[in-house]
Amino acid sequence: xMADVGMVFLVAWRSxxxxxxxxxxxxxxxxxxxAFSIFMMAFSDGMxxxxxxxxxxxxxxxxxxxxxxxxxxxxxxxxxxxADAVLxxxxxxxxxxxxxxxxxxxxxxxxxxxxxxxxxxxxxxxAQALSTPARGRVEGKYLEPGAQEVFMxxxxxxxxxxxxxxxxxxxxxxxxxxxxxxxFRIAGTFxxxxxxxxxxxxxxxxxxxxxxxxxxxxxxxxxxxxxENAEMAxxxxxxxxxxxxxxxxxxxxxxxxxxxxxxxxxxxDRGSAxxxxxxxxxxxxxxxxxxxxMAILEREREFALLMAIGTRxxxxxxxxxxxxxxxxxxxxxxxxxxxxxxxxxxSGSGIDMSSLYxxxxxxxxxxxxxxxxxxxxxxxxxxxxxxxxxxxTGVALLPTLxxxxxxxxxxxx
Amino acid sequence: MDALVLENVSKNYVAGDVVVPALSGVDLIIPxxxxxxxxxxxxxxxxxxxxxxGALDVPTEGRVLVEGHDLSGLTTSEQAAxxxxxxxxxxxxxxxxxxxxxxxxxxxxxxxxxxxxxxRRERARALLxxxxxxxxxxxxxxxxxxxxxxxxxxxxxxxxxxxxxxxDEPTANVDSRTASDLLALMEKLHADRGVTFxxxxxxxxxxxxxxxLVWLRDGRIFYDGKPxxxxxx
Ligand SMILES: Nc1ncnc2c1ncn2[C@@H]1O[C@H](COP(=O)(O)OP(=O)(O)OP(=O)(O)O)[C@@H](O)[C@H]1O
Ligand SMILES: [Mg+2]
Numbered sequence: 158x159m160a161d162v163g164m165v166f167l168v169a170w171r172s173x174x175x176x177x178x179x180x181x182x183x184x185x186x187x188x189x190x191x192a193f194s195i196f197m198m199a200f201s202d203g204m205x206x207x208x209x210x211x212x213x214x215x216x217x218x219x220x221x222x223x224x225x226x227x228x229x230x231x232x233x234x235x236x237x238x239x240a241d242a243v244l245x246x247x248x249x250x251x252x253x254x255x256x257x258x259x260x261x262x263x264x265x266x267x268x269x270x271x272x273x274x275x276x277x278x279x280x281x282x283x284a285q286a287l288s289t290p291a292r293g294r295v296e297g298k299y300l301e302p303g304a305q306e307v308f309m310x311x312x313x314x315x316x317x318x319x320x321x322x323x324x325x326x327x328x329x330x331x332x333x334x335x336x337x338x339x340x341f342r343i344a345g346t347f348x349x350x351x352x353x354x355x356x357x358x359x360x361x362x363x364x365x366x367x368x369x370x371x372x373x374x375x376x377x378x379x380x381x382x383x384x385e386n387a388e389m390a391x392x393x394x395x396x397x398x399x400x401x402x403x404x405x406x407x408x409x410x411x412x413x414x415x416x417x418x419x420x421x422x423x424x425x426d427r428g429s430a431x432x433x434x435x436x437x438x439x440x441x442x443x444x445x446x447x448x449x450x451m452a453i454l455e456r457e458r459e460f461a462l463l464m465a466i467g468t469r470x471x472x473x474x475x476x477x478x479x480x481x482x483x484x485x486x487x488x489x490x491x492x493x494x495x496x497x498x499x500x501x502x503x504s505g506s507g508i509d510m511s512s513l514y515x516x517x518x519x520x521x522x523x524x525x526x527x528x529x530x531x532x533x534x535x536x537x538x539x540x541x542x543x544x545x546x547x548x549x550t551g552v553a554l555l556p557t558l559x560x561x562x563x564x565x566x567x568x569x570x
Numbered sequence: 571m572d573a574l575v576l577e578n579v580s581k582n583y584v585a586g587d588v589v590v591p592a593l594s595g596v597d598l599i600i601p602x603x604x605x606x607x608x609x610x611x612x613x614x615x616x617x618x619x620x621x622x623x624g625a626l627d628v629p630t631e632g633r634v635l636v637e638g639h640d641l642s643g644l645t646t647s648e649q650a651a652x653x654x655x656x657x658x659x660x661x662x663x664x665x666x667x668x669x670x671x672x673x674x675x676x677x678x679x680x681x682x683x684x685x686x687x688x689x690r691r692e693r694a695r696a697l698l699x700x701x702x703x704x705x706x707x708x709x710x711x712x713x714x715x716x717x718x719x720x721x722x723x724x725x726x727x728x729x730x731x732x733x734x735x736x737x738d739e740p741t742a743n744v745d746s747r748t749a750s751d752l753l754a755l756m757e758k759l760h761a762d763r764g765v766t767f768x769x770x771x772x773x774x775x776x777x778x779x780x781x782x783l784v785w786l787r788d789g790r791i792f793y794d795g796k797p798x799x800x801x802x803x
Contacts, residue, residue, distance in 0.1 A: 161681050164674070171669035458664050465626055465661075466726070467654020467682050469647055565626045569661060570617070 165472070169480045176452065180484055183448050187488025188495055190441035191545050194434035195496025195538045196531065200508070201430045203532035204525065205423045209387050212419050212523040213412045215288045216278075218257060218381020219390040220247075220397060221415050225408040228415065233262045233332045233370040233378060238405060240377040246400040247382045252389040257284050258377035260366040264329035266309070266359055268317040275313075276358045277327060279366020279377075289524050290347045290360060297321025297345025303364045306344040310355035314346045321345045327361070331371035339369050351519040379415075387412065422520045438545055442552045449481050450556040460560055461568030470561040477560070481553030488549070489542040500533035571637055573734040573766045574600040574623055579632035581618050581789075592618040593789040596632070600734060600768050605760045607780030607797070608770040614786040616770035617738050623768065624657050624736045625649040637733045654682050658727030660737035660769075665723035666711040672698060672718075673707035676725045683730060697725050701755055717748035724755060728765050737769035741776055749773055774802060 173180045213219050222243050224235035237243060244256035260279030265272050282300035285291055291299050295311040298321075307325060314320055321343045328338045341361065349355055367374065384393055390411050398409045413420030453460075460473050511527035518525045581593040593615045600606055608616050621627040622634055625641050634641045636656055644652065653659070658679075666675045673694050680690035698707055701721050711719055720740055727735045737756075741749035753776050759765045777783055778797045785793035785800060793800045 161687065163687070164678075164681055167674070168667070168669055175669055459667055462661070462664060463667065463678075464650065465624070465653065465659055466679055467650050467652075467657075469650050566617075566621050569626075569664075 165476050165479060168476060169483060172452075172456075173480055173483065179448055179452065183445060183484045184488045184491060186441050186444050187485055187545070187549065188491035190437050191489060191492025191542060192495035192499065194437060194541055194545075195493065195533070196499045197430055197434060198427075198537050198541065199496070199500035199531040199533045200529060201427055202534060202537065203504070203530045205427065206387065206532050207526045207530065208419070208423070208520065208523060209412065210383075211289065211526065212416055213381065213387075214257070214383055215285065215290075215523070216259065216381075217379065217412055217415050219384040219387055219412050220382045220394045221410045221412065222247075222380040222382075222397070222401065222407055223378065223410065223415075225406050227378060228410075231261060231263065231378070233260065233330075233372060234334070235406075236260075236332065236372060236376045236378050237380050237407060238373065239375045240380045241375045243380045243401065243407070244382075247380075247397055250393055250396045250400075252384045252393050254383045254385055255284075257281060257381045257383070258363065259379040259381065260363060260370060260372065261378050262329055262366075262370055264327050266307070266313075266317065267326045267328065268319045268323070271317045273313065273316060275309075277329060277366065277369070278358055278360050279363045279370075280360055282362050285360075289349050290354065293347040293349045295346045295348055297343065300344050300360060300362050302362050304344070304362055305339070305341055305365050306362065307341040308344050308360040309346060310358075311346040311348050312355050313359070314343065319343060327359075327369060329369055331369070333371055335371070337369065337371070339365075341365070349519070349524060351524065353519075419520055419523065434541065438548070441545075442548055445481075445485070445549055446552045446555065449477070449553050450559075452480075453477060453556050453559055457559075457563060457568050461563060461565050464563070465565055465569060473560050474557040477557045478550065478553055482546075482550045485546050485549035485553075489546045492545070493538055493542050496538055497533050500531040503531050504533070571602055572599050572635075573602045573604065573637060574598070574768065575633075575635040575638075576619070576623065577633040577635070579619075579622060579629045579634060581615075581622060581627070582630045591789055593622070593629075596789070596791055598784065598791065598794070600766065602733070602766055603760075603764050604766050604768070605757070605781040606768045606784060607777045607782070608768065608784045608786065609772065609777050609802075610786035610792070612772075615789040616786055618789075619786070620736045620738050620768070620770060623734070624659060625652050654679060655730070656733045658730065658732040658735035658765075660720065660723045660727050660735065660740045662739040662742050665726075666719055668711055671708045671710055672703060672714065672722045675711070675722055676729060679726055679730045694725065694729060697729055698722070701725055701759075715748075716744045717752060720744065720752055721755065724752070724759070728759055728763070734766040734768060737767065739770050739772065741771060741773055746773070746775070749776060753779055777802065 222237055227235040240258045247253050247256055262277050264275060264277045266275050282302050286299065290308065300306050300308050317325065319325060323343050324340055325343060326338050327341055331337050384390060394409050394411055401407050401409060463473060464470060507528040507530045509528050514527065576596050576598040579593055579596045583590040583592055596619065610616060622629050676698060677690040677694040695707060698704065703718060703721055741752050756767055760767055771777060780797055783797040783800060784791060
């Protein structure tokens with residue numbers, strides 16, 4: 158028999174209102190905990206988005222096309238024969254912003270006195286004018302398209318005993334397996350603060366890289382696609398895979414497959430942020446448990462009376478559950494709104510973290526930008542709110558079990 | 571049909587190692603239409619008897635029957651259903667839900683029984699008016715005097731037309747004028763509508779106005795008969 162649910166909501170509403178201070182504290186604690194968590198995740202996600210964007214635009218793309226075996230054995234022979242054709246296909250897929258091509262190979266850089274093994278990265282100097290190395294220029298100038306120039310770190314130049322304007326020789330195995338040597342002028346030097354880049358990589362313009370490695374005019378070892386955001390990558394990858402098929406042995410990768418260290422770092426860092434949020438929400442839930450328990454203890458006589466006149470315990474449990482669910486729903490909505498507000502408030506100007514760190518922080522060769530723009534994602538906030546609501550309602554269930562075990566005669570004495 | 575029958579009912583409370591015999595071998599019959607007062611010294615077992623009669627508790631020994639139905643062996647939800655459908659309760663204090671108005675409190679049991687909102691509102695409103703609470707339907711309990719609150723409780727108890735109304739010291743918390751008025755109300759409901767009442771009291775005037783007085787002492791019935799046949803100690 159379903160006796161009026163209207164009465165349940167009426168009692169719920171009036172009871173919540175009657176204990177306004179307590180209700181407000183409950184909703185406030187919930188809202189604050191959730192808002193803080195949402196903001197923290199928006200902050201982290203903003204930081205990662207920037208990091209991913211910087212990383213993929215300097216070395217890869219959100220989605221990358223390479224020869225299938227290139228990742229296992231980087232060899233310029235394993236190339237994408239017509240990078241332009243790939244980019245034409247990619248540009249027709251929604252989400253595409255721009256494409257870029259790279260030629261990555263191994264070699265030795267030699268001065269008259271010293272030599273060092275390096276990764277040789279052929280890039281488009283115009284597209285990469287704002288990359289971390291380009292912005293970290295110490296002396297000289299950045300690369301010119303088409304020039305026979307090399308851009309190396311200041312520390313490597315010191316090691317080789319050279320400076321900008323001097324000449325070095327790059328020795329590599331070309332696409333046909335021949336050992337070739339070429340003379341390059343040092344355009345300038347840079348520092349990124351990351352040993353993984355400074356000590357291991359030199360940059361040359363694409364044209365020079367092609368002639369060094371003996372590649373045809375449209376060939377490249379890696380074709381990268383920058384998308385509107387990283388979340389579009391999987392769908393984009395699938396669409397592009399359908400276009401390319403397995404033609405010419407090509408394979409389409411996600412950024413996290415070609416930059417696994419960065420992906421691992423982000424997964425780990427995001428995981429610890431989530432744990433922090435989890436602990437915070439747990440504390441909030443504990444407070445909630447106490448308030449609900451208090452509310453029930455306070456109303457034991459009311460419940461005993463209602464049971465004495467024939468109300469079933471289940472109805473009273475539902476009553477308390479509806480009251481606490483309403484409060485946590487309110488808390489979740491307020492928390493979402495607050496978290497959204499805070500994220501949006503800072504998403505324009507960003508939050509400058511540089512005062513907290515004395516030097517730059519880098520992850521596998523990519524410097525973390527100290528100006529963080531929080532990135533609110535409804536899916537993340539909604540997911541967190543959903544679980545917070547579920548847990549809060551679950552937590553409310555425990556004290557309601559008291560109701561069924563209450564001794565009526567003792568409560569009514 | 572008898573509204574309430576107690577057959578050789580005993581109730582022992584166990585508190586730790588101590589067994590407190592609250593009722594011992596009580597036999598009592600309240601016929602339908604009875605108007606019975608129950609009295610006796612404090613601790614003599616009045617509340618215990620009313621709790622057993624109202625299926626709020628179970629006897630240690632003996633049987634309790636409401637309208638011929640044996641209460642022993644009922645599950646908790648069957649007990650709840652019996653209280654909802656066949657028993658009216660009035661307690662000494664804390665009778666009303668604080669967040670509900672007089673009208674909502676009065677209609678509560680009808681609501682539990684699934685009577686539609688329109689009908690139960692009408693019935694509750696009419697009864698409140700009849701017992702002198704017209705115009706106070708929308709007041710909350712804290713906006714009512716003690717006597718008015720007890721009136722609302724009586725209204726709730728009789729509205730669902732129970733077999734018996736059990737009232738544990740309904741007049742204990744009000745002054746003697748109000749107590750007398752409350753009793754008059756119960757007498758009127760008994761006379762006009764044939765409501766069966768079993769109530770406990772410490773008030774001599776209230777006892778004397780009952781049709782029948784049951785005097786308890788040490789958990790046993792010491793006297794059961796007309797109030798004027800008994801020299802109240
Ligand atoms: N829950 C309980 N646990 C232990 N003993 C109890 C309990 N309830 C009542 N008693 C004892 O049972 C006896 C009868 O109590 P009861 O409340 O029925 O008396 P009463 O006649 O209603 O008294 P009063 O006039 O003071 O209300 C008393 O000795 C009391 O102490
Ligand atoms: Mg008593």
